[in-house]
Amino acid sequence: xxxxxxxxxxLMIPVLLLMTLVVFSIFYFAPGDPVSRIAGPNVTEEVYxxxxxKYGLDQPFVVQYLRFLKSVAEGDLGISILQDRPVLxxxxxxxxxxxxxxxxxxxxxxxxxxxxxxxxxxxxxTAVDYLCMTGSLLGIAVPTFWLGMxxxxxxxxxxxxxxxxxxxxxxxxxxxxxAIGLTNAAITARMVRSSMLEVLKQDYVRTxxxxxxxxxxVVYRHALKNALIPVITLMGLRLGWIxxxxxxxxxxxxxxxxxRLMVDAILSRDFPVVQGSMLVLTSSIILAxxxxxxxxxxxxxxxxxx
Amino acid sequence: xxxxxxxxxxxxxxFHLDNRIIPxxxxxxxxxxxxxxxxxxxxxxxxxxxxxxTIMRLLQMPPAKIRNGEIYFKGQNLLNMTDEEMRQIxxxxxxxxxxxxxxxxxxxxxxxxxxxxxxxxxxxxxxxxALEKSxxxxxxxxxxxxxxxxxxYPHQLSGGMRQRVMIAAALACEPEIIIADEPTTxxxxxxxxxxxxxxxxxxxxxNSSIIMISHDLGIVAEVSDRVAxxxxxxxxxxxxxxxxxxSPKHPYTKGLLEAIPDINMNRSKRxxxxxxxxxxxxxxxxxxxxxxxxxxxxxxxxxxxxxxIQVGNNQVRCWNYLSQ
Ligand SMILES: Nc1ncnc2c1ncn2[C@@H]1O[C@H](COP(=O)(O)OP(=O)(O)OP(=O)(O)O)[C@@H](O)[C@H]1O
Ligand SMILES: [Mg+2]
Numbered sequence: 095x096x097x098x099x100x101x102x103x104x105l106m107i108p109v110l111l112l113m114t115l116v117v118f119s120i121f122y123f124a125p126g127d128p129v130s131r132i133a134g135p136n137v138t139e140e141v142y143x144x145x146x147x148k149y150g151l152d153q154p155f156v157v158q159y160l161r162f163l164k165s166v167a168e169g170d171l172g173i174s175i176l177q178d179r180p181v182l183x184x185x186x187x188x189x190x191x192x193x194x195x196x197x198x199x200x201x202x203x204x205x206x207x208x209x210x211x212x213x214x215x216x217x218x219x220t221a222v223d224y225l226c227m228t229g230s231l232l233g234i235a236v237p238t239f240w241l242g243m244x245x246x247x248x249x250x251x252x253x254x255x256x257x258x259x260x261x262x263x264x265x266x267x268x269x270x271x272x273a274i275g276l277t278n279a280a281i282t283a284r285m286v287r288s289s290m291l292e293v294l295k296q297d298y299v300r301t302x303x304x305x306x307x308x309x310x311x312v313v314y315r316h317a318l319k320n321a322l323i324p325v326i327t328l329m330g331l332r333l334g335w336i337x338x339x340x341x342x343x344x345x346x347x348x349x350x351x352x353x354r355l356m357v358d359a360i361l362s363r364d365f366p367v368v369q370g371s372m373l374v375l376t377s378s379i380i381l382a383x384x385x386x387x388x389x390x391x392x393x394x395x396x397x398x399x400x
Numbered sequence: 401x402x403x404x405x406x407x408x409x410x411x412x413x414x415f416h417l418d419n420r421i422i423p424x425x426x427x428x429x430x431x432x433x434x435x436x437x438x439x440x441x442x443x444x445x446x447x448x449x450x451x452x453x454t455i456m457r458l459l460q461m462p463p464a465k466i467r468n469g470e471i472y473f474k475g476q477n478l479l480n481m482t483d484e485e486m487r488q489i490x491x492x493x494x495x496x497x498x499x500x501x502x503x504x505x506x507x508x509x510x511x512x513x514x515x516x517x518x519x520x521x522x523x524x525x526x527x528x529x530a531l532e533k534s535x536x537x538x539x540x541x542x543x544x545x546x547x548x549x550x551x552x553y554p555h556q557l558s559g560g561m562r563q564r565v566m567i568a569a570a571l572a573c574e575p576e577i578i579i580a581d582e583p584t585t586x587x588x589x590x591x592x593x594x595x596x597x598x599x600x601x602x603x604x605x606x607n608s609s610i611i612m613i614s615h616d617l618g619i620v621a622e623v624s625d626r627v628a629x630x631x632x633x634x635x636x637x638x639x640x641x642x643x644x645x646x647s648p649k650h651p652y653t654k655g656l657l658e659a660i661p662d663i664n665m666n667r668s669k670r671x672x673x674x675x676x677x678x679x680x681x682x683x684x685x686x687x688x689x690x691x692x693x694x695x696x697x698x699x700x701x702x703x704x705x706x707x708x709i710q711v712g713n714n715q716v717r718c719w720n721y722l723s724q
Binding site: 393 | 456458483487488489491492495496498500503504505507508509517518521522553555
């Protein structure tokens with residue numbers, strides 16, 4: 095298992111290299127000049143040159159890229175062009191906010207999807223099932239950002255239960271967490287339902303009943319643990335989607351998370367910040383996927399990673 | 401006769417499918433005495449498993465529906481019990497060993513847990529004691545290195561070992577009745593002999609009654625005290641094991657016995673088989689169920705179903721014995 099984790103971590107490196115190269119090339123070759131943005135249009139040749147030199151923008155592509163890699167390897171993500179602060183520091187400020195939204199979203203996903211999916215499967219073709227599945231269809235049809243705006247309008251603007259904008263306090267994260275959690279729960283509940291229906295037909299569920307176990311033990315232990323195996327895989331794959339959703343929601347809710355940071359940086363061509371936040375986002379998605387695989391092996395003893 | 405611990409009366413179970421109703425079990429009656437082993441034989445599809453699952457109340461309803469019948473366990477009708485009352489009987493008073501050892505254990509729980517959960521549920525045993533008892537049970541069913549096996553998962557064991565685990569779990573609470581539904585069909589012959597020996601030995605140890613289901617008359621002859629022969633959802637012959645095997649009465653029972661290979665048999669003599677196939681339960685609307693395959697069929701058989709007729713020590717559903 096340890097060997098497998100190390101292998102997966104090593105395999106992260108080429109992915110991250112490719113990602114940085116793509117972002118780097120886009121910024122290098124795209125029109126628009128960061129230097130004139132900082133210095134303004136009426137700048138003297140001398141000042142322009144010095145700024146260019148300060149950020150190493152006078153060097154050829156390959157040199158710039160290798161320099162960037164070297165400093166990343168040393169744990170230095172560079173300095174923001176716009177704010178003149180270390181990028182790492184800015185990310186450290188913003189990352190917890192985004193992670194909290196994501197985790198809250200996940201918690202809400204599971205808190206809703208598992209009971210709803212299990213209830214729908216156990217009470218298949220009854221009112222409970224139809225209610226859960228209609229709700230889930232609705233959740234799938236509604237885009238996350240739209241749900242976010244709806245929640246914002248109702249609970250922040252009209253009812254004033256939550257702040258409309260703010261500094262990223264936990265109270266401000268509740269609504270975006272729900273927007274992510276609800277839409278994600280919709281698709282997850284369907285998965286839990288169909289997976290449960292499959293598992294409930296299995297011989298070992300009949301065996302569990304033949305032992306005279308409580309029905310809730312049969313359903314929530316014997317069946318659910320098996321039914322969660324494919325759900326874990328799905329969740330691993332949905333992580334990127336969740337982080338993407340969080341980026342959109344941070345903008346709608348004006349929350350200072352890493353998504354906001356990245357979008358602002360893209361708009362102002364603050365290249366080191368874009369590169370740094372992309373690096374962190376990509377790494378967290380890959381790490382979370384590795385975590386999902388580990389969880390998968392813990393739940394299913396038949397899985398052995400070599 | 402000894403006191404009956406289980407009495408099945410006129411049990412009828414239908415499967416309600418989209419376009420038809422299949423009477424899988426149709427008017428089955430038998431009784432099981434304390435400490436007795438009753439063999440239930442018949443070809444594939446004749447309703448043996450459905451009978452067993454109905455006693456356990458483990459049939460999926462729908463599609464199954466109990467049309468008629470009573471099942472008395474120590475005087476109480478199981479079919480009238482609430483789900484909760486029935487749950488308390490399952491695993492504690494009546495336990496079942498299933499036909500499919502490869503899929504009957506939960507793949508994500510350890511062997512130890514799957515045995516000890518019965519004890520925890522029914523005897524309120526603390527977890528630690530239950531695990532110790534599980535190790536003891538594994539020893540009893542002759543699994544080598546039981547301390548190691550309790551920590552293992554089903555996929556790490558062979559089919560024979562898994563069936564032993566199933567037996568260990570079924571016997572953990574020393575149930576009064578064990579229903580063994582073709583416990584050895586999925587296993588090879590040497591393992592089969594071991595498992596049967598084991599069931600017999602353990603049965604006398606805890607003095608429980610067994611319903612031994614099989615399509616193999618050899619197995620039934622070996623372990624049973626009495627035998628019920630099933631055909632297309634009905635019992636067609638019923639009697640003690642000696643008289644059924646030495647003087648079978650029903651043409652179907654005779655056919656089954658002639659189809660058993662015999663080591664001392666003359667090589668030149670060919671094995672006989674019953675011609676035709678088992679009819680689907682809803683195919684035969686009137687007359688004797690066996691009429692399509694019987695060599696002794698006559699007019700009455702086509703029109704009217706025979707009742708049980710006492711012939712010697714056996715009960716037989718066959719018109720041919722009416723004159724006697
Ligand atoms: N879930 C089901 N849905 C529809 N029909 C069923 C179902 N289960 C059983 N049957 C029908 O009931 C009849 C009896 O089946 P059963 O499983 O009791 O046979 P069996 O005697 O145990 O055979 P085998 O030796 O193959 O185990 C069969 O004809 C089958 O078609
Ligand atoms: Mg069967």
